[in-house]
Amino acid sequence: MASNAPVGKPADMSAPHMPKVAGIDPAAPSPPHTTGPLAGVPAAAPPSDAGVPPGALIQDRLASWVSDLTTLHELTERLIRSASLDEALREVLGAGAALVGARRGMAVLEPADGHGPTSTIGLGLAHADLGTIETVPRSATSYGRLLDGLPDPDRPARVPDPITIRDLRTEEGLDPRHREVAARLGYAASYALPLATEEAGRLGAVVWLYDEPAEPSERQRHLIGLYGRFATEHLARLLQVERARTRLSTISEELLPHRLPRVPGVQLAARHRTGPQGGGDWYDALPLPDGALGLSVGSVSGTGPSALAAMGRLRASLRAYAVMEGEDPVAVLSDLELLLRLTEPARSATALFAYAEPAQRHIVLAGAGHAPPLVIGDRRTEFVETSLSAPLGMLSCWEAPSVELSPAPGETVLLYTDGLLRRTGDPVDRAFARLHAAASGVPKADRSDPDAIVDHVLRALLPEETAPVPDGEDVVLLAARFA
Template sequence: MSTPQLPKVAGIDPPVPAPAHTSAPAVPPPPSAPGPSSPASDPRVHDRLAGWVSDLTTLQELTERLARTPDLDAALRELLRAGASLVGAGRGLVTLHPDHHDGHPLTVGLGLGHADIGHIETIPHDRAAPGPYVRLLDDLPPEGDRSGRIHPDIPGEDDLDPRHREVAARLGYAASYALPLESAPAPGGEAGAATAAGRIGAAVWLYDEPAEPTERQRHLAGLYCGYATEHLARLLELTRARRTLSGLREELLPGRLPRVPGVRLAVRHRTGPHGGGDWYDALALPEGALGLAIGGITGSGPGAAAATARLRASLRAYAVMEGEDPVAVLSDLELLLRLTEPARTATALFAYCEPAARKVVVAGAGHCSPLITGADRTEYVETSLSAPLGMLACWEAPSVEIEPAPGETLLFYSDGLLNRAGDAMDRSFTRLHSAAASVPRSARHDPEAVADHVLRKVLPDGPDGPEDDDVVLLVAHFD
């Protein structure tokens, strides 16, 4: 039986290899007092060990802070802050390779404004550089070499481009230290071979006076940037996937709102970071009628997006065939949902509008009641309480008829609008009612202005808040 090997701690191999077989334990010799030259009594050894422990503790704390960053922008700013503390610099910037950011370079500064970064961009560009980074990072070593580049005394370096020294003097820095954001070589691969992440960008830190980081500082910064590269690569993939899903969902929703005499429309839609299942629709129907729909389906991600597309396409067909009866439209939709999406439930609200006759017939299935507002009233439409589609063996609920007066506006909204308000549901309803009632008189006849005002009042921090829910607000103003 083999003796278990000693565990590895913080990336350090065990100092003594494990024996190949079990042998009788040897009797240890009696301890002898350490002599003057014994390593155990050398204070330099203790100082070195204490320094290693301090470095490992610092790296652990910094990498944990980086791992807790919620998004790409926060991760880049944490990378700059941590790197500046490791190398003893005051300012810096980081840029990501355009090939890894959908063709758009992403640059973030620490202690540098947009104008400062613009000045740096005017440094002459080396077209033969191994990547289209910020001009200050053109002279990085080729890919596979993660040693970085030091300019310890920019005003005194004769071989630098004069424009580089001019920009440094304008921005007040006299030295720089740049590191590539590149993953470590793959184990067992060829020299210089990189993992899948490869080189995704670079970071540079700036010193106010001529200086350069020590060997220990460069070593720690290199270890930290190696970890940061892997973390940023994962965030880039996640950001790209979310952007793709969000774009797909936007393509599945109406590209433009229909124009029907007597009514004007506006919509505001924000997708949550995980791609929720909220949707809306507006379609022109025969004889000058208009169909308005809003709803949500359980789940998130590509599956929910695909189910939403199928649900919306089916509702359009049912609205064309029997749109005058919103209850029949939702009944057909419920049957389809149970047959094609048995594991999902959905909320929906469909309104059949006849602008010329001032008549709107609404039926809802587990969805929030619409809100009507105008000069003389602001109130919720009393729709009957009903279950979501797919929850009961057979869905049925009566419709309700509304008669909007000239100049009044109907608001259809998703529950994500209420959830992102951050209050309990009853207080969120009250906030939405107050927001609609407080629309300035001069803006009441503009559905776009009404939508913007309501969102500002209900979501003071903006629609892109911390919640994951989608936000949909569909506004119909009757002339």
């Protein structure tokens, strides 16, 4: 395989022996205020076309440079708008294919520190095609040589050169399996670029595939080199965000119940979608004496680790108050409000606590600045009428009346946090209407399964968010179906 050295820093724009133009003597020294050459712009070669005015050649080269800079600007602007690693890798694949004149390719994300995440994405290649390429010994592939040849990112080193294979049929020393896979998939040449800089270390590699024997021109290599360095830095930033999001999501999940309790007479289901900065939303289901059940949802103000810690403390305290006086939800929230005001004076929180007796299908609940529960059944879908109250920590002394509810057999009571409504992006009234419509639209066959109910509501309100919420707030749903 032949390795092509990266294009070095371009030469100066001004040629040392510029022809005479419009009476200007090229031997005359430049005035002292003349600016230096532009970094990143290739030097113009001396004109060689006989009979072509020098001014026209200069204009052509300037037009070419402007076109290249405009193209890079547009491609980098599109890349900046990508908000996830997979989206950014797809953008890099597409932009790079346009710059080097290829039709297909693959990107491999594999950070050198081994902390992940890792992924492989194809352009013009099906999932099976990627699997076929991965059957080639890694050390025999261009991307494998780039990934495995880079040292530890903690040790500064020169970034390896891109690897060009102009013709896979005639390349010397090529692994037979590599040649066989190329013939099967119908590509004849490749150009591999490392996604690495000395600052960011190794993040991965990109390979573009040509249908016929080919290689990028000097100009194309220069442009893809500039774009690749920018793309690597952008991917490094997205990688930091993704890792921080994963850590916060893990912490948040660890602070919530690992499993829901089994209580006769009621079926439970819950969903929790964590925002990128780690919000303070929680849910809980706690078995209480005499077959009772405590249900709660809530949200602490703020985001990040401090909000997660405050949420954990508040949820643990609410469990203690529920054990001591759960049959009186107002007393539970009053004690929680006093604790919040004394220990977290800079925070506020919304909360809803329900004391349920499944055997009697009876619920007593109280809410502090929280959205009303929703009752979903075969004969009705309606919000529970609760009194308007302030969030915890907003007043010197919180108190609100409780509400009693008796769900019919087979009905489900849905508790949720405000994040579910806000994530819709609609005004409050419209968001409530959409939630009601989503709950009313649960198929009859699914109404006996609380898991199916919460999944249907999530898909209806947030159709594009089946994974952790890409931006915005946490989303929590807790459903209790009574037998």
